[in-house]
Amino acid sequence: MPWLVFMPNAPTPSPWTSSWNPQVNLDSPAGRTIKELVQLVPTGTQITLFGSAPLQISFDPKFLSQDIDCFGPSDLKALVDSHGLSESSRKPYVQVCAALNFRTTPMWSTRAYSLPLDGRIIVIPHPIDILIAKLNRMEEKDLKAFKLVREKTGHPTEEEMIEELRAAVDLFRPGFDEEKANDMKTTTRILWREFFGHDIDVIEKIIRPALLLREEGYAPDNPRTDYKTELSRLATHQTSVGTPSYDG
Amino acid sequence: MFAKMHPKEYDIEWRKSRLAARLLIANSKRPLSPRRQALAGLLAQDKGVSNRLIKHALAGFYAERPHTISLD
Numbered sequence: 001m002p003w004l005v006f007m008p009n010a011p012t013p014s015p016w017t018s019s020w021n022p023q024v025n026l027d028s029p030a031g032r033t034i035k036e037l038v039q040l041v042p043t044g045t046q047i048t049l050f051g052s053a054p055l056q057i058s059f060d061p062k063f064l065s066q067d068i069d070c071f072g073p074s075d076l077k078a079l080v081d082s083h084g085l086s087e088s089s090r091k092p093y094v095q096v097c098a099a100l101n102f103r104t105t106p107m108w109s110t111r112a113y114s115l116p117l118d119g120r121i122i123v124i125p126h127p128i129d130i131l132i133a134k135l136n137r138m139e140e141k142d143l144k145a146f147k148l149v150r151e152k153t154g155h156p157t158e159e160e161m162i163e164e165l166r167a168a169v170d171l172f173r174p175g176f177d178e179e180k181a182n183d184m185k186t187t188t189r190i191l192w193r194e195f196f197g198h199d200i201d202v203i204e205k206i207i208r209p210a211l212l213l214r215e216e217g218y219a220p221d222n223p224r225t226d227y228k229t230e231l232s233r234l235a236t237h238q239t240s241v242g243t244p245s246y247d248g
Numbered sequence: 249m250f251a252k253m254h255p256k257e258y259d260i261e262w263r264k265s266r267l268a269a270r271l272l273i274a275n276s277k278r279p280l281s282p283r284r285q286a287l288a289g290l291l292a293q294d295k296g297v298s299n300r301l302i303k304h305a306l307a308g309f310y311a312e313r314p315h316t317i318s319l320d
Contacts, residue, residue, distance in 0.1 A: 227302040228292050231268055234275055235289025 016155045017164060019111050020126050026117075028061030030068055030092050033085065034122060037068070037094055040079040043119030047072035048112070050102045050133055053092065054124045055145055059152045064141075067095040071102065104133040105168040128156055128164050136171070138187035146195050158196050162205055169210035172202070264294055265301035269309060272302070 025031055030053040037047065051069035067088075070076075077096035080086045085094040102108070108129035115122040127149045134142035149155065156164070165171075165188065172188075175181025185202045192200040200206075255263065268291045271284060280288065291297050 221300060223299040223303040225299070225303070227268065227272065227299045227306075228297065230272060231288045231292035231297075234271060234280055235285050235292060 014155075014157075014160045014163065016153070017111065017126065017128050017160055020113055022058035022113055022124060024057050024115055024124070025061055026057065028057050030056045030065050031061075033068055033090070033092055033094060035117070036083075037070070037080070037085060038117050038120040038122065040083055040085075041073060041076065041120060044121075045073055046114075046121040046123055047076070048099070048102070048123040048125070050097075050104075050125055050130055052141070052145060054130055055127065055148060058124065058127070059148055063145075063148055065092050067093050069095050069097055069101070071097050071099045102133055103136050103171060104129040105164055107167060127153070128160070131156065132164060132168055132171070135165075135184060135187050135191060136182055138182070138190055143191070143194055146191065150195075158192075161191075161196075165206045166210035166213070169207055169214075172207055261296035261298075262301060262305075264291055264297045266305040266308075267291060268297050268302050269305035272306070273309060 026035055034049070034053070034057070038045075041047065047070050049068065049070050051067070052063065052065035053068040053070075056063045056065045077086075080094045080096050084090070086096070087093055102125075104125070105128070108125050109123075111126045112129070113124045113126070115124055131146055131149060134145055146156075172184045174183075188202050188206070189200060192198060255266070258266070268288070271280065271288045271291070274280060274284065
């Protein structure tokens with residue numbers, strides 16, 4: 001079966017980024033608001049958190065989170081608005097976003113933690129996915145999130161960060177004209193200088209290896225024979241009878 | 249299991265590419281008639297017919313009839 005190809009250069013995931021099982025503190029400010037939030041939706045509903053709130057409830061109740069970024073069912077925003085949870089006078093208030101706002105690695109949902117809460121499910125993404133989403137902005141507060149996670153877990157290491165950013169290589173593409181997007185290459189260099197203590201060549205260390213790995217995955221699908229040229233030859237009587245070369 | 253699709257349900261690019269693959273296989277047995285040669289020329293010019301789809305079509309035909317079509 002030619003489409004099942006072993007990719008020798010595919011990275012081995014770090015044990016830390018494979019899964020996680022946080023000790024969730026729902027008595028933190030964000031935790032108390034989350035308990036109110038789940039009461040607004042029917043049982044069985046899934047709400048996904050991102051931003052700083054998951055770090056507050058998982059690592060440090062004192063870690064400041066002005067708002068709780070989340071996404072869930074389509075009527076969640078209306079429910080949150082009608083119950084006053086989105087009022088910015090609340091601390092923290094709830095900001096209902098689209099799943100598209102959580103711009104992180106494609107693997108995030110495979111390693112997120114699902115917390116059952118009063119019959120609803122709170123999805124808490126892995127810290128590495130939350131941190132990578134913060135790289136899109138990388139303000140001072142976002143750098144503090146990196147430092148908090150390293151203080152509590154000893155991760156991410158430089159190798160883990162490089163591996164995860166390679167998996168999220170499409171985040172490095174330039175933004176559309178219509179959107180305000182930060183340059184991830186710049187924010188990544190800022191992270192490396194501030195967090196790992198030295199600069200990084202983003203193209204050489206992250207983008208180019210990721211694109212090579214992707215190309216390797218497509219390689220079995222790329223025909224080595226130019227069948228269309230063979231067809232042209234058939235039309236102009238320039239071919240001899242013989243089995244078509246099939247490189248599958 | 250995938251439901252078996254009738255070839256008429258395939259999209260147009262896939263049908264044309266299968267036709268191209270059939271012409272290549274037919275040519276492996278005997279020279280094509282002028283009418284089929286003209287068809288090969290049309291398919292060679294068709295942007296919807298790609299090397300990748302022809303390769304997939306050949307793979308499908310070889311998988312269906314491994315004993316009747318010889319491989320290089």
